[in-house]
Amino acid sequence: MIGSISVYSFIPVRREPSEKSELVTQILFGETFVVTEKTEKWAKIKMDFDGYEGWIDAKLVFSVAPTEYELWKSANAWMVPTPKIKIVQDGSSAPMVIPAGSRIVFNGHEMNSFSIGKNEYFISGPVPNNKEVSIREVATSLLHTPYLWGGRSYFGIDCSGFSQIVFKINGYWLPRDAYQQIELGNNVSFVEEAKIGDLAFFDDEEGNIVHVGVCLGKGQIIHSYGEVRIDHLDHQGIFNKEINKYSHKLRVIKRIIPE
Secondary structure, three states, X not given: OEEEEOOOOEEEEEOOOOOOOOEEEEEEOOOEXXXXXXOOOEEEEEEOOOOOEEEEEHHHOOXXXXXXXXXXXXXXXXXXXXXXXXXXXXXXXXXXXXXXXXEEOOOOOOOOEEEEOOEEEEEEOOOOOOXXXXXXXXXXHOOOOEEOOOOEEOOEEOHHHHHHHHHHHOXXXXXXXXXXXXXXXXXXXXXXXXXXXXXXXXXXXXXXXXXXXXXXXXXXXXXXXOEEEEEEEOOOEEEEOOOOEEEEEEEXXXXXXXX
């Protein structure tokens, strides 16, 4: 298997090797993955962060030496905590915008430059401090990000991608999809007991988990539905004041972050 590091703002991952195939997730800048199968135009990959598999354009595979791949994958990396930052590749005057949750392993303690393969990069502007951000701050910084099925970035994000990235930046691991995320943590008995960072899950008429959001406490939830938005949460579900009705039916609230 070929070890790779993403050098793009994000790489679309599709269910099948076709540009017409469904977008299932995205690989953010600096995330690592392995190529498990390859055709002339497509590469089947498996992400190291959450084990997600799918197909990407083979031209977007940036392979590095096995030692560099293992070091980057296992390093205590810096996570971009703001919706987006700009980086510049050495020799280029055009900055690249990379989204929240992108993963960077700096060359030293200066936290300015880093290398991937033969590419040298520099942060454009001051480096945001990711040691001082909270669940609320990260979540609300992504307000009004448009909903995108399979998205995990400021440019478009789905409900479970939103919760995954918010938790990733704060140092907590979540699997990719809502039906997987619900398996973690402990049940919260009453909505009134929900705290900032608890996850609320919602089901359809058949009982399938179809939505997830991040609790903000005091009867509020932030979630990706049309856009990242804040709505009212009670024992029935999410009440959308704009349409004056419930948009999602509550199944359970889970406490993911240990007290």
